[in-house]
Amino acid sequence: MKRMTITVLLAVLLLTGCGPRMEPSDNVQGGNDNNIVQVTDNEVKGSGTIDPVSEPGEVRGFLQDHQIANGDIYLKDGLLYINLVKPTENGEKLLADRYKSGTYKTVRVTHSIEELQAAQDKLGDQDLFSRLNLYSTSIDVIKNKITISMPDSSEAEAKPEIEKLIDPNLIEYDIQKLSETPDVVGTISKIDNESHRILVLEEGKTEPSYWFSFNDHSEMVDSTGGSVTFDDLKEKGKVRVWINGAVMDSFPGQAGTRRLELVTSN
Structure with a gap:
């Protein structure tokens, strides 16, 4: 997308x-x-x-x-x-x-x-x-x-x-x-359990780039396509993210998650 x-x-x-x-x-x-x-x-x-x-x-x-x-x-x-x-x-x-x-x-x-x-x-x-x-x-x-x-x-x-x-x-x-390539590839810098979102450091960046939130429509899978949950996400885990809609123009940016692929857990 x-x-x-x-x-x-x-x-x-x-x-x-x-x-x-x-x-x-x-x-x-x-x-x-x-x-x-x-x-x-x-x-x-x-x-x-x-x-x-x-x-x-x-x-x-x-x-x-x-x-x-x-x-x-x-x-x-x-x-x-x-x-x-x-x-x-x-x-x-x-x-x-x-x-x-x-x-x-x-x-x-x-x-x-x-x-x-x-x-x-x-x-x-x-x-x-x-x-x-x-x-x-x-x-x-x-x-x-x-x-x-x-x-x-x-x-x-x-x-x-x-x-x-x-x-x-x-x-x-x-x-x-859904595009074949993700919008963002990076590592999880922080997990906000209360707001149900993660802060991601995009590859090639020096500061965390995006807060990604999740809703009932967000798809979450591992590298083999198996289902994962928000609780499976850990700091320093590598993720591939497809954005749901638009990105709020702030720093870090804020966006919804359409699909997240957990490449490595940490």
């Missing part, structure tokens, strides 16, 4: 900026019969003089003040893209009379940002992250969907539970397979 570092580890991640989460393809950016995402040609002309790229917050305020249903905004290639839900000629005219031609594009989408946030909040209100071993959720403004990240070992159980709460058309899954 690819190692990720973030400043703060959150159960639910909300998109608060207007920068792109990922690069969209040209024109039609995906979707299905129930999820349209299509850049329009901005055929409505107007007298706008404001460059929206320099004032994205003002654009959000304008959309809200004029009750223009939207799926938020994002930047790409020097233009501001405005996601519109069921765009009307009147709404497009309001935009054209405020914002300079050639500085923005409108995108026809299915879901409003409020709808996406409400759906994401349902995940936050439920005790699903720990029970189903989910990594994170985020709102992908470009795809007009919620992205839910999880290990492939959680997929079979998690998807039906999630789709009881949220319309599947709102969701894109990021299923992360």
Whole structure:
């Protein structure tokens, strides 16, 4: 699994900026019969003089003040893209009379940002992250969907539970397979029995690198694949660790354990 570092580890991640989460393809950016995402040609002309790229917050305020249903905004290639839900000629005219031609594009989408946030909040209100071993959720403004990240070992159980709460058309899954190579190889420097975690000195480092915590979904094996428990871990034991989700940006770093292989006990 690819190692990720973030400043703060959150159960639910909300998109608060207007920068792109990922690069969209040209024109039609995906979707299905129930999820349209299509850049329009901005055929409505107007007298706008404001460059929206320099004032994205003002654009959000304008959309809200004029009750223009939207799926938020994002930047790409020097233009501001405005996601519109069921765009009307009147709404497009309001935009054209405020914002300079050639500085923005409108995108026809299915879901409003409020709808996406409400759906994401349902995940936050439920005790699903720990029970189903989910990594994170985020709102992908470009795809007009919620992205839910999880290990492939959680997929079979998690998807039906999630789709009881949220319309599947709102969701894109990021299923992360276990890589053949571990994220960290090192030795155990300290064992915190009270917090159920270990401090690991990564190979090639001079100071302990990571605190690794464990939950009910953490897999623990020895070098032959046999099962081991937390009580089998000893200081100076060599371990190979696969990280569960993201790494909290601290020193030492803090992360969950997806899989731990105990190479030698001491």
